[in-house]
Amino acid sequence: MTSGTKILVTGATGYIGGSVLSRLLQRADFASFDIRVVVRSPEKAKKLEDFGFKSIIGSITDEALMVEAVSDVDVVLALADSDSLVATQHTLKGMKKRFDQTQKPPIFIHNSGTAIYMEYANGMRSTDTVYDDMNPDQIETISPAQIHRGVDLEIIAADKEGYIKGYVVVSSTVYSVATGPLFDAKVSNPHSVQIPAHIRMAIARRQGGMIGDGKNVWPNVEIHELAEFYNILLNTCIQSPNTLGHGREGIYNLMNDEYDNYQLAEAISQALISLGLGENSAPSTFSAEEEKKYLGPFAPAFGSNSRCLANRAKSIGWKPVKTTKDMLASVKPEIEVLIASGKTAMFDFSAYLPQNADK
Template sequence: MADRVPLLLTGATGYIGGTVLTRFLQRTDASSFDIRLLVRSPEKAKAIKDLGLPVTVYVGSHTDVELMERLASQVDVVIATADCDSLDAAQSTLKGLKKRYATTGKPPIFIQTSGTGVYGDFVDGKHANSEVYDDANPEQIEKLPPTAPHRPVDLAILAGDAEGYVRSYIILPSTVWGTATGPLFNANISHSDSVQIPYCARAALARGQGGMLNEGKNVWPIVEIHELGDLYSLLYDAVQSKHPMAGHGGEGFYNAGHEEYSMRQLATSISEALVKLNRGTHIEPSSFTSEELEKYFGPYGGFFGSNSRCLSTRSRAIGWSPKKGLEEMLASVQHEVEKLIAKGL
């Protein structure tokens, strides 16, 4: 057997990371990878080992500069899903990959998880008329301000690619939905639930009604969690096959967005679920007061009134073909509410 490809994955106990790991373990060529995981918890590291998966587990934080640099210097591929805003993690990973390049003479692959929040336009829920960012238009993305969410880390990684010692590929998930499945989720090692929709549902449960900023006309794209996992695997294949659209660096942004939803649509679905579950009395949502925004969302309240609009042209060009859209996402809302109620919320 040829030498296996050493691959380091961070964030395997998370929602996206656990899904990416599951997807790579499901590949027909899974045995060709030497998969290494970095997890914070010794208990979870042991639980992963007890599953008997063909992976090597290291205990530590992706913000441990020396550890990340050492682990990255020993692999040909890094897939980072742990924290898209940790500049320390990105810089130490880049240092390690630079050492790997010096050893092998071949630029290693760095697949970073960012987010379409970088395209955020804070409109207070008043309209959907914001710029649509196409991942096949690097000149448009290049104009994003360096202060945009996730942008400082993205720019640091792009700088490493520009120096030539690494090939960077940045995946930008949008609103991720659905319940993740797989061995780590079944064993309660990885988080199986999304973030954005339950976040809104928690606030709705507390106030007895779905909420939005002003009219809730702002829109975001969506992606189902397993279809997001597919994109990571397809991107790796596209890079290996030298697909003409598998660009890197400035041409290496891959939006993971399918259909769009408005905040009013989501808030309405949550309100309807509350009524069905005897936790609300109004099927129509209402606008958050400023006090409620502060109470339920703190400094992140503005995101729930923002637009994030994008096209996944490059992602689709390499073979990504998501099928689950707005209808399926809205239909999943009641289940998300039921899970929160089961937890005592």
């Protein structure tokens, strides 16, 4: 990256944000960059400053704070909330101000998710529909009402207007316990949502569970390989921007393999047996009562399909090697970490509903 590049990062205390920042800290030229982070906790802000980041204490939904912070940087890495339309609009307002001042479009890199490709199947089947990130015409057939999609479209529209260069990174099921300096310092959360949610439900019922027959299929990506993609994308955005698709051609799927939900539920069941916490090495279908108790309005999503290809992401030099075998092998160690840290309580899924993203 160009020395002195100003980068603003949101989501530093999260799983993906902490992993990306930990990867940037490994760069030999890290000290030459001006990396700022928006964080709500003064205590964590101080810890981030100790690592060489500049902290801005506040919320991503604070318009004045975000517009001012964004208008002073070259790049924004939005890693906090895939569904915060308010935060995205504040960021775009700051970027428009930056563009008006410099006549150079700043870079907006946003973390979205493969839930944009969801097709409901009640866990009873897979699908032949596979979304290729090299095919923007296909991706444009997705309904604007699909989860995450509304925010993605705001960024693509701003790119079309010409005052930003927008990149939407579509993360799939991200797995394994994140490691790195920000996790060692207890700044960032080392766990994803999707697989730990399955684990917590399985601990409660002493057996892995699934919607229907668990035949629905999702893509996956390992967290440290995901962080490496962000490092590559940043480099390419700044050093060779004319070689890189952006806007409607700037969708980058992050996946390297697929799994069906029976495989995941079975791996969790077997891990629980080996740890003395399970009653059956084979998974079972959630009852209607369990779906309501554990998943609520998210039950259809846990029985859905989401299939895609990462051809565009791999075309810029990303070379992931971890597969579903690695994902399944990560289950038992993650259970052990969750138990040791006392993090086995059920998620409050209501916090992840799109309408609650800005609350």
